[in-house]
Amino acid sequence: MRYQCELRRSLAVCTVLVGLGAGAAAAATDTIIYARPQDADSLDAHKVSTTISFQVMQQVYNTLFSLDDKGGIHPGMAEKWQVSDDGLTYRFTMRDGVMCHDGSTFDAAAAKWNFDRVTSPETASPNGSSYGEVASTAVEGKDLIVTLKAAYSPLPAFLGGVLSIMMCPSAIQGEDVTAVGTGPWKYVSWDRNNELVLERNEGYKNVHPLIKNPGAPYMKRLVFKTIPEGPARMAALRSGEATFAEPSLADAAELKNDPEYKVYTAPLSGQQAYVAFAHKIPPFDDPRARRAVGYAIDRNACVDIGFQGLVEASACPIAPGLVGHDGAKCEEWGTTYDPDKAKEILAELGYGLDKPLKAIFSVSQLQGWDECHVIIQQQLKEVGIEAEIETRQFAAWVDHMSKVNDMTEGTPTIWTMGMSGVDPDYLVFLWQRPGYANQGIEDATLDGMLREQRALTGEARTAKLLDIQRFLLENGYEIPLFSPGWFWLSASKSNVDGFIQIQVAMPLFNDVQIKE
């Protein structure tokens, strides 16, 4: 009797739970659910610069140009551009028939509104620098005319990147944003920190060279779902509750060997990870000491063991896929793994296995980097550098390194960092004084080259960018490691096709189809 009673109770509990779980089934096959750890901050393209926000805005808004897999510039909302001989005046001709989601036309006046708002000091946009130093803007028929205070040749490339994404003017009403754009997906609703729902823009006409589908996306809805914890995201992917999920490095390594799943990296991300130094503190004020560290590091060990082959070794300060990246030349100018050479140089400087150079290895918390840091620490130890790893949360790390990079004496410090972009102009941000976290170099030659590349185009600019990289590598200021390395992994079940990630690890869903 008692057993019957227990059985009945268990069945009742099961019935309740099954009832509750009626919605735990897989997502509808006309809906893409993209599970990621954080939600967008805002859909005001001029006010945010986080990757997680751009991942959504890339779907709703559009850019004046689009970039192919080699960084080549193609039409977007503008069909072409002309630049004056002095590089100061740009004329952008708008493409006909580009429609906003609210039915208005995206024309030269709308593009002007974006330029004016994002470069206004009142907006205080983190993305304002992408547009160069704008002196004035004007509209002439189908053309937007932008006059700059100083030549800025990366402008067309930046206008093809997500940082310069453009909203329709009706998107902004006072302090409210209504996410009206011209992109392939239309805004439907947003329950902040939970889910953001988009539906396909039926009238969309694609001109992006990396998208095959000429019209509206194949799938009806696109939902960005926030699931902070990695294991929970994986559970959502495995149960079919999510179509795509951002996996942890360990999960990605496991899934890539599972035929039921696909793992996507972002080879076009424009991300470049590297080792650098507090280069005013001896002995790293000496290029020989910096290069010795370069010879000690086997970047392939980081790639193969630390990152399970999910990133590519990269020997250039400029990331693969960007103008100026030339792996062969960078290997020639920089350092490749040669521990004997590292020991030889360190011996010249008075260090060795019996008299090690004691240093700090200052790093920030990033997914998957811990193992790489330990590998580097071990490699350094093998040549006579005892580096103690100090890990800080990113905000605290930047604060710490901003102080250490300005010091001229103290404990020698080696650190790791990464940068991304759609154009190698980020070298200015990193290496021109003061530079990010004060890493900039006080050197007139480098300063001159960084300035000059902005006034050059085509092969002349490429040559100048190579000169800059040669300077950084020969002097050992930067030891490039790999590309990409953050926000770069996605996974889906193997019945999903057509997903790609483009520059700055932006996902594109236009071609996505889910096979039954």
Added chain:
Amino acid sequence: MTNYIIRRFIVAVAILFASIIGVSLLIHVVPGDPVIMMIAQNSNPSPEQIENMRKALGLDRPVWEQTVIYLGKVLSGDLGRSIFGSQSVAMLLFDRLPNTLALAAAAMVIATGIGLPLGFFAAYRQGTWIDSVLMVGAVLGVSIPQFWLGLILLLFFSLTLEWLPVASGDYRSLLLPAVTLGVTYSAIIARMTRSAMIEVFTEDFIRTARAKGLPEALVLRRHALKPSLIAVVTIIAVVFGYLMGGAVVVENVFAWNGIGRIALESINRRDYPMIQGFILVFATVIVLISILIDLAYAWLDPRITYR
């Protein structure tokens, strides 16, 4: 009584102001710059543009001045706008506060539903093997990390059994986080209830009641349970505070859309107005609960009067 309530509210407001000033100063002691965090991922502004951003956000002013400005805004009902995304802090927090309160309340029901009877029973059987087993269980319950228990429950019920969604965002998603929090804190409630009850069981009036020949059930219900309620209410109030704090971790594991998650993210990114707003809302909830508990004492025990 009215005077007491007024005095209590004045003290509450003073506590809130002290917490605002405290947190406004402390967040600037922690290393990290929100503007640098904002530009860290993609953009590459010039030093002048960075300075302009800092100025627009008011971060170029001395800390004391920023604190005074913030206090002024709070007095006029404005909690400011977030640094990341320029959203209304009040809107971001108050949209999510009901979710956190719902989670804390559901967990509280589970925690008291399990903890109170177990604590009561352990005290009643003090010194027996039942007491030992229950208290070992309580120690285990307190010791289990919430994120671990949460993930185990999630993987079992959502992935293995497929009974519950991983993150539906609706009431079905409340069950597992509430159980995770509730089970952990039921252990605390059980231990605290046991201590309170053991004290009550040694009181003269219990011995007298038994000596009068009252049935044991009546002794327990009428004479033992009611006097211990004051201690239990105090325990519940303390545990509710813990639950609100614990929700920060559990909300993250279960993607429950409460203020704990947004707080964690804001702290990592040094979004000062969001952190200040979170502390203010959190402190307000705790202070209000403490006032309600004080009032509940008087209701439960007529001997308690407030002047």
